Amino acid sequence: MPAQARRSQTVKVRDVAREAGVAVGTVSRVLNDHPTVTRELRERVERAMAHLGYEVDVTAQSMRAGRSRLVACAIRDFDIPRFALFIKEAEAVLREARYTLLLASTTNRPEVEIALLSAFRRRRVDGVMMTLSDEQHRDVREALSEAPMPVLLIDRNRIEALDRVTADHRQGARLATSHLLGLGHRRIAVLVGDTKAFPSRSRLEGLREAYAAAGVMPDPRLLRDNVLSSEEAYRATASLMSLADPPTALFVAAMDMLGGCLRALRTMGIAVGDGISVVAGSDSDLAELHTPPITAIAWDLAAMGRHAATMLLERMRGDEIERGRGLTVPTELIIRGSTRPVAN
Amino acid sequence: MPAQARRSQTVKVRDVAREAGVAVGTVSRVLNDHPTVTRELRERVERAMAHLGYEVDVTAQSMRAGRSRLVACAIRDFDIPRFALFIKEAEAVLREARYTLLLASTTNRPEVEIALLSAFRRRRVDGVMMTLSDEQHRDVREALSEAPMPVLLIDRNRIEALDRVTADHRQGARLATSHLLGLGHRRIAVLVGDTKAFPSRSRLEGLREAYAAAGVMPDPRLLRDNVLSSEEAYRATASLMSLADPPTALFVAAMDMLGGCLRALRTMGIAVGDGISVVAGSDSDLAELHTPPITAIAWDLAAMGRHAATMLLERMRGDEIERGRGLTVPTELIIRGSTRPVAN
DNA sequence: CCCCGCAAATGAACCGGTTCATTGACTCCC
């Protein structure tokens, strides 16, 4: 069927109005559940719509209204297994409120974040939830402050004016570190991600607090930051375990990096538990079902997704709420067999 | 700032035209890289845009053009870790082509699939890639055939008119089953997902082919279908292993169900490898790093995502291509320590 | 010098809804 023919065939409010013998304004009011329509006309219009197979053109509605019923989610990389849960729950909440989710990857680069914000504006997106590669980045902050729609930060907290949903990574890291120190470990290797971002900064804080509480000094040579991929985790672990005086414990304080570390340990023939104590920064089937099972920090990403969507919707509704609300989901340490007293 | 004030402040083509001293048509032609604009005017218009901070309104463009530069992806559940890879790669290809990805979950229900197709039409979405809960569902097929935009099926193949990207699950299942039969296993338990959908059907075909080639009859009492969640996998495994004559091998022929099975085996104190041979239907860190490592079927989901997006874009471009093109990515069996000769 | 042909530029009409000032009908009350 030629596109043109199809095009001219589509049923419009005009056609519905003619069929029902009413004005276009009335059809529009029926469409939008406006209260000032008599039951009789409403029914006539609805019959006409059903009869003609009418479907509103959302692009026309968006153009007129200046909003799109779209909510964008931009994160650094959606190939983080547990993050899918966040998105899944957020989408469910948004769809329930008759919004559609728009998804984009920032690849953790400021210029992409800025370009996406601009694209979202041009699309008249109604709200945005996103991660940031660097909360201090001047141009990103400017783009955020100029954004006409509400923006909610995902696991970021440095921009006071914006709403945010975070996990209590500090607490998790503190628990994990205290646990290891309590088992007598003093040479604890730590892998963290991007220290410009909240989660890693926050974990480092928790780590330091635990050391301070124990009256012990951390060894900076055992810290590896900017570990953002499994391959980097592999290399970092390999290099740490090759030190003259290797660590007795490994704290993988980044999301979804456990696999890379375990691969390195296996390659080097080092046994988890006996050879080295391991704590995973995020829980997973792998951590739970490994032999031995791996002590891990856990938090509820599904709840984060739901809260993020809910808070953003509230903000979009324009309710008079104080700016920069923050919600923090707690973290817990699940102690399993991979962490053992240090051998003397 | 009041929305109304902001609203009236936005810069429009009209304003750019006035500033540059040209007609609105010219501004539009510059925006769309139309060739019949002299370099001088183009530059003047571009300067005016930069000066005024002009941003096109995509909703207006969409309304006029009847298309939105949106591509929708609707899958049954995005909380399938490996699927994130598909989406990630598809999004990258689409963004490269200046399309934005719209994401929705069908929760594997036909009525949701139909509702989403309708919502995509109303939004003038330019293309759709999706899974289907049941390719034979009458109403879904009708909704698909009435869709004005191209639809590409993800790992589904029963609708001849539609393009599709599939994995060769039959091959994977055949290899896995032959491998187990070759090790002497005759009591092989099998978990599959929804047999109304292509992947499970296809795996069952491969399974039967392998049995036929070996001249052995499968035991239907060892088959569990409709295993769609980890919890169901747990229960199915537990029930299979409680049989009077329990299986010697377990073929987890569904995506991402390995965790549930392993949990059940662990709870029952059955050792993978010695106690039972296990094959995973999809590869993962868990399969690779388990002790013993678990034999698994692997395929390239990233490539599937790239191909899906590329094929859909070609179709959207309206190129004269035969309808219903199919692309199949190969599967391979990665043999690891979890599959051993049957104990006699 | 004039006319033709071509290319560049113009701006009104259009896309398909929503909004709101206006009209029309009806009720209520004095």
Place this chain on the structure above:
DNA sequence: GGGAGTCAATGAACCGGTTCATTTGCGGGG
């Protein structure tokens, strides 16, 4: 009976781009 008040319904104007029939300008040929 008539005027005020209420409420439903009307439809032209509008949202912000794009398109295309028309105009303008310019070079070249006769």
